[in-house]
Amino acid sequence: MRRRHRQDDISVGEDSFLDTTANLVGILIILVVVIGTKTKMDADEYSRQLSAPEPSASALQTASEANSIQQALVKQSIQLQEHELESRFRKLERDRLLQLVAMTRETVEERLEETDAEKRQEIDKRQELEELESKLKDVAEQMGSAEEKERPKIILEHLPTPMAKTVFSREMHIELKEGNITVIPWDRLVSILKEQVPLAARRNSSRNGLHETLGPVGGFMMEYWMNAIPGGFELQRFELETVADAPTESLAKALSTGGRLQLELASRNPAETVITVWVYPDSFATFQQLKNALFQQGFLTAARPLPPGVRIGASPQGTRSSAQ
Numbered sequence: 001m002r003r004r005h006r007q008d009d010i011s012v013g014e015d016s017f018l019d020t021t022a023n024l025v026g027i028l029i030i031l032v033v034v035i036g037t038k039t040k041m042d043a044d045e046y047s048r049q050l051s052a053p054e055p056s057a058s059a060l061q062t063a064s065e066a067n068s069i070q071q072a073l074v075k076q077s078i079q080l081q082e083h084e085l086e087s088r089f090r091k092l093e094r095d096r097l098l099q100l101v102a103m104t105r106e107t108v109e110e111r112l113e114e115t116d117a118e119k120r121q122e123i124d125k126r127q128e129l130e131e132l133e134s135k136l137k138d139v140a141e142q143m144g145s146a147e148e149k150e151r152p153k154i155i156l157e158h159l160p161t162p163m164a165k166t167v168f169s170r171e172m173h174i175e176l177k178e179g180n181i182t183v184i185p186w187d188r189l190v191s192i193l194k195e196q197v198p199l200a201a202r203r204n205s206s207r208n209g210l211h212e213t214l215g216p217v218g219g220f221m222m223e224y225w226m227n228a229i230p231g232g233f234e235l236q237r238f239e240l241e242t243v244a245d246a247p248t249e250s251l252a253k254a255l256s257t258g259g260r261l262q263l264e265l266a267s268r269n270p271a272e273t274v275i276t277v278w279v280y281p282d283s284f285a286t287f288q289q290l291k292n293a294l295f296q297q298g299f300l301t302a303a304r305p306l307p308p309g310v311r312i313g314a315s316p317q318g319t320r321s322s323a324q
Helices: 002-050 055-113 117-149 186-203 260-266 281-298
Strands: 170-179 180-184 209-217 218-230 232-242 273-279 300-305 312-314
Touching: 055 218, 117 281, 117 300, 170 186, 170 260, 170 281, 180 260, 186 209, 186 218, 186 232, 209 232, 273 281, 281 300
Parallel strands: 170 273, 273 300
Antiparallel strands: 170 180, 209 218, 218 232, 232 312
């Protein structure tokens, strides 16, 4: 019995050993299969990578175009932002200018209120000028009646009725004093004034006003006054003074072929030019002769009578000439 039990134990032990060995062999087989499968997959992947074609030229060009488009979009976006910023800046600048205009308007209104006395003086001067114009007309009428008495025959002379109209065309200025004529280089003086004012304003930026002179130009000195306003200066008035060696001419000489007045008239269009004559009381009679001579050449005249000792002048608040 003991021998049989021992044989049974030996048989059971052999079976267990065989089972364990079989299990190990199975595990090894599974590992070999797994490793082989993974190795094959890696080999296939590597083969695909080796056989993958390089990008074609068209594909590279398409990618480059796409990159260019993207960069253009970014640039346009930046430009739009810059435009928006500039628009905001322009709006702020416009608001600032509007505020400056409002402040300037208030300052001008205050200045106008302060110039009542000057206006009264100007009214007095205008009344005096009107009286001088009336005297000028009387002298012209007297000359006309005297000429009629001296004529042995009746001569009809066609002259327009002296109806005044405000001058808005180009003006040519003449001084008529002591029977002599001096052509005033008005446009040149005003042009030099425009060039000189910014320089004088910078030199006197801290002052409340300017009082300067320029010239001589063509026999005239200009004296001008300016008032300070926010951001600069504005012209108050200017006056002209004849220098000693001014090129004056008699009426006959001025209207001759080589006269300064005649040369100046030859360069102007009568349809677009009005002759403004600054005339003093001692030359009213000469003015009538000059007016007739200018009319024969197609020019209208505008008289600016001046009292003795008063200089030729103008201001932005002044009146325009009235042509006849």
